Amino acid sequence: MINDNQSNQLPLNKIKARVFFLAPSYLNLYKEIVCELEKQNYEIYTVSDIIFRFDPYFKDSRFKKMKYICIKAISRRYWKRMIRHKVEFNKQYDILFCVNGYSIDKILLNHLKKKNPYIKCILYLWDSNNYYNFSRNFHLFDKVITFDRIDSIHFNIEYLPFFLVDKGQNEQTNKYQICFIGSNHDDRYWIVKNIVKQLDEMNISYYIKLFIPERKPSFRSKIRYLCYRLYSSHYIKKIEEWNLIYGKYIPSFVTNHLFSPQQFSHVLNESFCVLDTDRECQSGLTPRLIWALAANKKIITTNVDVVNHPFYSSDRICIIDRNRPQVSYEFINTPINNECNDFMQELLKLRIDNWIETVLRFDVINEAYIY
Template sequence: MSRRILLLSPKYYGIENVIGARLKSLDYEVDWIENKNFHFDYHVSKTNLRLLRRIYFLLFSPHIYHIKRAIKKLEGKSYDVLFSINAYSVSPYLFKKLKKRNQSFHSILYIWDSSSMYNWTSEIKLFDRVYTFDPDDAAKYNISYKPNFYVKQDDGLTSFFKNDLYFVGKFNLYRYLVIEQINDMAQKKDITLFIKLWPWYKTFYHNYFIYFFLKRIKASKELIVEYVSNYEAVEGIFNSDFVIKQSISFDDIQRHMLNSKVVLDLPYPKQKGYTHRLIDALAKGKKVITTNLQIKSEQFYNSDQIHLLDSVNPNIDFNWVKEDVSFPADEFILNLELSIWLKSILNE
C-alpha cells in the first residue's frame, strides 16, 4: 500500500515538480504545499529590523494563514510523512493540524540554505529528523549533513558546447559585481558567456519613493546599495544584459548548462554547502569554477576539473576554459541523484 507524503517545498525553477514526480515513482501518494518565503521574514540572519519583523509575524502570522488555506484544500487528508525543504512556512500550527489526522506521522526537514542566510533553530526542534547541506551547520546544530541532490535527465539532450562559461542564479549585488569583473576579462579573450541573474524577491518596503530618495543621496552603505540594486532588478531597470526579470525554466537551465564547457559557481559568502548547480555540473562531467573553498577537502576534488576563484580578485585560466574536455562523475556525486537521495533520506 502506498504511503502518503506531504511535500512542503519552495518554488525553485520547477524542481518542486520533479521532486513530486520522483516521490510518486517511489510509490508515494504526494500532495504539495509551497514552502513560501514571506516578505519581512524574521528568520533572515542578516537584518537590522529583526524586532520589527517579529512583531509583524506576531500580529499577522502570514505563515500560519498560508498553511491554513493550503491545508483546507487538502480535504481532511492524513499523511504518513511530512517532508519539508527549508522552513519558511513551518510552525507548531502545521504539526498540530497534521497530528490531528495521524498522531504517528513522521517529519523530516532538509535545509538547503546556510544559517548565514536563515536561522531556523526553533523550527528544527519540531522535526523527527533534520538534514542540512552545509557541513558547518551540521556541526553547529548537531544535525545530519547531506549534500544537495542533482536531477538526472533522460530526455536525450546532447552537448555541443555553444557557450564557454555558464551561470544562472538569483540576483544579488555580490554575484553581479564578480560577474562584471569576469565579463571584462572574458571580452578580451573571446569567451562566450551565458549568464542570467534574476531577482527572487521584493523587499517588504519595495517602494518607488524610498528608491528615488536613496538613489539620489548616493549612499555607499551596503544595505542601501543592496536595496537600490534589488529594486532596479525587480523593476527591470538594472542596466545589464545579464539581469532578467524572471527566472528561466528548469529544462532551459539543464539545456544551457549541458551546452557549456565550464559552469561558474558563486554561492553566497560564508556558505560551505554545495549548490545544486555545482553538484549537477559535476554529475554532467563539466569543468567548474567555484568560490567555495570547502571543496578542496572532498575526496572527489580534482584540480584538473575544478578551479577555485577568489571573488575579490578573480583570476581565470581562459585557456583551460576553452578546452573541450569532460570528466567521468565520481561515485560520490552519482549517489546524489534525486531518486537515490530521496530513498536515503526517507528510508533511514
C-alpha cells in the same frame, strides 16, 4: 550520464506511504521531488512554503522585535485558515517532508501530529542557517538534514548535498566555452561583471545571464538614490546597483527572464565550463555545481568548501577569489581528463531516487554520503 541497474519501484497499486510535502516553489525545483516520489509509489499532497512579509528570521532583517510580534500573528492566522478550508489538511499522513520551512508553525505541526500520532517529520534545508534562522524549528522534527556541510557540523545534523536528476545522455556541443545562469544576490553582479570583462578580453565564447526581476522604485528608495547622488564620489557602486535593480541600466548579461532548470540544462549541455557563485555566508554546494559535475563539465567556483568533498579535483574544479575573481584561460581551454571519473560513483548517491531514499530513511544511520 549516471546510471545503475537498481529499481526502487513497488507494484503500481501499492502505496509506500502518504506524504505531506511542504516546499518552496522557487524555480519549480520541488516538482522533480514530487515526480520521483510518485514514481516510487508515494501518495503526496504538496503545499507551497511561502515567505511571509515582515519575516524577522532572515539574518539581515531589521526591526526584528517589532517583526516578531507581526509574524507570529500572520503565521498562525494563515495556517489556521488553511487547516479550516483545505480538506487535505485533515487526511491521514505517514510523513511530513518539509524543505526549508520558512512558513512552518507549531499550529501546523501540532495539527498534523494530532491527526497522525505516528507521523515522521523530516526537514531538509537547501539554504544555510547563516542566511535564515532555520535552527529555531529543529526540535519540531524527527530528522533534520542540510545541504550545508558547516551547518551539519555546527548543529550535529545530517549532511546531504542537493539532488541531481539523470536525464540520460544528451548531446554535448560545446557551443560556449563557459556559461552561467543565476539570480542576483549578495555580490554576484560584481563577480559576473568582472568575469564577463575578462572573457571579452580573452575572446572566450560564453552564455551568461544574471536574472534581476523588474521592480518599480518606492518613494523611500528614490530618496535613498538622491542621497547617493549628493555624495556620489562615495557611493559609485550604490548608484550603479540602484540603476541596475530598477532597470535604469541593463548590461547585456542581465535579464528579466527567469530561467527554468530545463533551460539551464539545455545551456549546460552546450557549454564546456560552468561558472558557479555561491552565497558568501554558506558552504553548501549549489544545484548548478552538482548538475555541472554530473554533466562532466569543468567548473569555476567561488565556493572554497568544495575542496572538502570526495569529487573535488583541481583539474576539473577551479576556485576563484570572490573579491578579486581571475579567470584562467588555460583552465577553460584544457580538455577534461575523462580517465579520472571515479567521482561519478559519489554523485550516484545524489541521483534523485537515491537522494529521496536517504532523506526518508529512518531505519539506519545515514551513511549514504561521506565527506
